[in-house]
Amino acid sequence: MYKLFFKLSILLFGFTLFSCKENRQTTAEQKQLEAKSVVQAANFTVAESSKKAPENIAHEISFDIVSPFRKDDNENCYVHGATKLFHKTDNSFMLTKKDFAITDVDFSDSNYEGPGYTIYSYQSSANKNMEVIIIEGQADIGTAWYYVVVLDGEDLVDKFYVKEPRANSETTDMKDFINVALKDKDLVLKFKKDKIARYSKPMANMRAEGSYLCLDKKIK
Structure with missing residues (x-):
């Protein structure tokens, strides 16, 4: 048991x-x-x-390839690769690309009588088809205005003046003053704050972004 x-x-x-x-x-x-x-x-x-x-998220493309047009006195034009600005008058150009006429660039309405122009091409390594051309109208002292031409290949996208803000062309090269980006359908022009000339008066609709003042331009 x-x-x-x-x-x-x-x-x-x-x-x-x-x-x-x-x-x-x-x-x-x-x-x-x-x-x-x-x-x-x-x-x-x-x-x-x-x-x-x-x-x-709005993706921003930087125009990181910046280079000057060179002056060709033999053809009376400014040249950058396949893009050319032929003098028509003292205040106007014919813009061509790959020998195709694209648009007139006319400053007659500005009554410009300055000593000449500095011209830069802005392109993006992310989108090489786009090109932004900025023409600086030099004044007797400093800079009179900027004129922007936007191209997509051989097509004109937009063209317009930028009258403010300005740097002093005697002391500041345009490439050190203006950066360019594309944010969706907005072309963004970025102006270095510490290089704005004392005589310049930035527009009220500009926004601050770090060390830059930015102008957003809706392109076509």
Whole structure:
């Protein structure tokens, strides 16, 4: 009788121990599954957020290739690669690219009588088809105005004056004063604050961005 009771006790103890072990394993497995589900849900949320984020972000393309036009006295024009500005009068040019006439560039309405022009080409390594040409009308002292021509290949996109702000052309090269970027459909002209001439009066609709004043121009 005693032996039977002893065997039953051992069996009961073993069964209880086995049950506790199984419960612990089951609980641990459940916790692992719950933790895995939380991680998967978090990863899914991050993935979904990353998919939606670009819709709300305006991508900015910098025009990081900046180089001057050279003056060709033999052809009476300014040249940069396939782009040329031929003098028509003292105050006007014919702009061509790859020998195709694109547009007149006329400053007659400004009554400009300055000593000459400095002209730069701004292009982007991210979009080499776009070209922004900035013409600086030099004054007897400093700078009179800037004129911007925007091209997409051989097509004219836009052209317009920028009369403020100005740097002093006698002390500041245009490439050190003006940066250009494209942000969606906005052409962004960035003017270095510390190089603005004292006689210049920046426009009220310009916004500050770090060390620059920015002019956003909606292009066609």
